[in-house]
Amino acid sequence: xxxxxxxxxxxxxxxxxxxxxxxxxxxxxxxxxxxxxxxxxxxxxxxxxxxxxxxxxxxxxxxxxxxxxxxxxxxxxxxxxxxxxxxxxxxxxxxxxxxxxxxxxxxxxxxxxxxxxxxxxxxxxxxxxxxxxxxxxxxxxxxxxxxxxxxxxxxxxxxxxxxxxxxxxxxxxxxxxxxxxxxxxxxxxxxxxxxxxxxxxxxxxxxxxxxxxxxxxxxxxxxxxxxxxxxxxxxxxxxxxxxxxxxxxxxxxxxxxxxxxxxxxxxxxxxxxxxxxxxxxxxxxxxxxxxxxxxxxxxxxxxxxxxxxxxxxxxxxxxxxxxxxxxxxxxxxxxxxxxxxxxxxxxxx
Amino acid sequence: xxxxxxxxxxxxxxxxxxxxxxxxxxxxxxxxxxxxxxxxxxxxxxxxxxxxxxxxxxxxxxxxxxxxxxxxxxxxxxxxxxxxxxxxxxxxxxxxxxxxxxxxxxxxxxxxxxxxxxxxxxxxxxxxxxxxxxxxxxxxxxxxxxxxxxxxxxxxxxxxxxxxxxxxxxxxxxxxxxxxxxxxxxxxxxxxxxxxxxxx
Numbered sequence: 001x002x003x004x005x006x007x008x009x010x011x012x013x014x015x016x017x018x019x020x021x022x023x024x025x026x027x028x029x030x031x032x033x034x035x036x037x038x039x040x041x042x043x044x045x046x047x048x049x050x051x052x053x054x055x056x057x058x059x060x061x062x063x064x065x066x067x068x069x070x071x072x073x074x075x076x077x078x079x080x081x082x083x084x085x086x087x088x089x090x091x092x093x094x095x096x097x098x099x100x101x102x103x104x105x106x107x108x109x110x111x112x113x114x115x116x117x118x119x120x121x122x123x124x125x126x127x128x129x130x131x132x133x134x135x136x137x138x139x140x141x142x143x144x145x146x147x148x149x150x151x152x153x154x155x156x157x158x159x160x161x162x163x164x165x166x167x168x169x170x171x172x173x174x175x176x177x178x179x180x181x182x183x184x185x186x187x188x189x190x191x192x193x194x195x196x197x198x199x200x201x202x203x204x205x206x207x208x209x210x211x212x213x214x215x216x217x218x219x220x221x222x223x224x225x226x227x228x229x230x231x232x233x234x235x236x237x238x239x240x241x242x243x244x245x246x247x248x249x250x251x252x253x254x255x256x257x258x259x260x261x262x263x264x265x266x267x268x269x270x271x272x273x274x275x276x277x278x279x280x281x282x283x284x285x286x287x288x289x290x291x292x293x294x295x296x297x298x299x300x301x302x303x304x305x306x307x308x309x310x311x312x313x314x315x316x317x318x319x320x321x322x323x324x325x326x327x328x329x330x331x332x333x334x335x336x337x338x339x340x341x342x343x344x345x346x347x348x349x
Numbered sequence: 350x351x352x353x354x355x356x357x358x359x360x361x362x363x364x365x366x367x368x369x370x371x372x373x374x375x376x377x378x379x380x381x382x383x384x385x386x387x388x389x390x391x392x393x394x395x396x397x398x399x400x401x402x403x404x405x406x407x408x409x410x411x412x413x414x415x416x417x418x419x420x421x422x423x424x425x426x427x428x429x430x431x432x433x434x435x436x437x438x439x440x441x442x443x444x445x446x447x448x449x450x451x452x453x454x455x456x457x458x459x460x461x462x463x464x465x466x467x468x469x470x471x472x473x474x475x476x477x478x479x480x481x482x483x484x485x486x487x488x489x490x491x492x493x494x495x496x497x498x499x500x501x502x503x504x505x506x507x508x509x510x511x512x513x514x515x516x517x518x519x520x521x522x523x524x525x526x527x528x529x530x531x532x533x534x535x536x537x538x539x540x541x542x543x544x545x546x547x548x549x
Contacts, residue, residue: 034473035473036473037456037472037473037474038472038473039457039471039472040469040470040471040472042467042469042471043457043459043471043472118469140499143499144502147501147502147503148502148503152501153473154500154501154504155473155476155477155496157494157495157496158476158487158494158496159496159498160496160499160501161470161473161476162470163469163470163471164468164469164470165468165470165483165486165487165490166490168476168487168491168496169491169496169498170496170498170499172498224490224491224492224493225491226487226490226491226493226494226495226496227491227492227493227494227495227496227497228493228497228498229497229498229515229518229519230498230499232518
């Protein structure tokens with residue numbers, strides 16, 4: 001059962017492997033699909049949504065890739081369990097608001113399918129590093145197999161039909177999670193985000209739409225979904241990401257050259273705080289983890305792996321901590337204490 | 350008080366990043382400017398007061414600026430908020446209510462007005478019911494109205510125009526890569542023709 005030991009295993013996308021993983025944490029492809037003639041989740045009745053959930057669960061059971069997957073009816077889970085899924089990027093925060101929402105995800109947390117969110121199906125595939133195309137390939141297989149069992153809404157001109165016209169067409173969102181501390185420190189990030197916006201790309205925070213860019217992590221993704229092939233969209237996001245990565249690396253090098261002492265000081269201060277603090281909020285922890293990560297990636301700090309830092313990013317989130325240490329909901333002191341304890345434990349060497 | 354020439358200017362920081370995108374707690378190499386009025390918050394409003402020939406700069410936080418009744422000239426935020434864009438698109442259409450057509454989806458009952466107010470369709474059949482109206486909308490959002498991507502299994506690929514377009518696009522790319530520019534030009538013209546046919 002997933003919720004018994006989720007502290008011990010983490011999604012494969014947190015592995016810290018894959019191309020360009022020093023700056024690009026993960027790549028994600030999301031495809032939107034809806035069922036023909038059925039009312040979209042935001043207007044569907046309880047019964048209609050329930051039928052769709054059952055229908056999708058039954059179809060998914062027959063798909064080889066998803067055979068050993070977890071399938072959850074979100075409303076049957078405890079609230080804390082729902083939040084754990086959000087923190088692991090397996091479902092969105094919004095999913096909980098709909099009738100009969102559900103999720104299917106595999107053991108390695110590579111693929112997850114949300115049912116009855118804004119659209120009937122929202123499938124995602126998460127890969128470590130910059131590897132959008134392979135994430136896409138996995139999803140297309142699942143998409144093909146599902147489309148044999150489910151009647152997807154498709155229009156010969158407009159393509160796949162979605163609840164919101166911004167997703168119509170391919171229904172694809174290709175996004176990357178990048179860590180850009182040097183661009184933030186050098187105060188170039190504002191200009192760069194601006195340029196990305198003008199190029200038609202969306203920039204979001206660590207947990208997607210409407211969230212803050214915690215710990216210098218940014219999500220960059222395409223906005224337009226109609227009139228281009230999926231491959232073209234992926235290529236364009238990948239190309240921009242590569243430029244962004246190069247820029248970040250360049251600035252890291254010039255920071256090392258021009259203000260090595262200052263950078264080293266910030267990194268070791270972050271390490272000092274994380275390995276000594278007795279109480280720490282998640283915001284503060286994220287910020288120091290970002291600096292620590294920069295230190296590891298620039299070779300200033302060894303003995304700490306990117307993988308363990310990635311795991312910490314998820315483990316220190318509020319619901320993971322509450323669940324881990326069985327802390328009551330409003331006890332923030334205990335939560336901050338547990339967070340600090342975990343940090344010290346993980347960073348001891 | 351010399352009221353002859355009082356010029357007031359209030360601007361936002363040059364690299365202003367909206368709150369939703371603001372990376373919290375990052376280290377800033379240069380020192381923070383603290384509000385001169387409350388002495389607590391970071392000064393993000395830089396106010397230049399010109400009296401006669403004397404100019405004075407006051408740095409203050411947004412709260413204190415608001416208390417002083419200073420209106421901040423908001424620049425275009427660098428972040429792109431999809432919902433804002435969308436509501437802009439819709440509102441610009443909504444400005445001409447006389448053109449709102451009386452359409453209704455036969456499958457779910459959603460009216461075109463209903464669609465406009467929440468900017469979401471209620472079922473896949475809404476697309477057919479509002480087809481004539483949503484083409485310009487899709488064009489404004491995506492810059493295009495013809496899908497050339499994947500097709501579900503079971504939908505006849507060979508006959509579908511999108512599929513042909515997709516094939517042609519792949520061929521076009523290949524032709525360019527292999528530097529067969531004459532072929533590329535022919536394929537490009539063919540794509541153009543197909544797209545024109547669809548928009549008529």
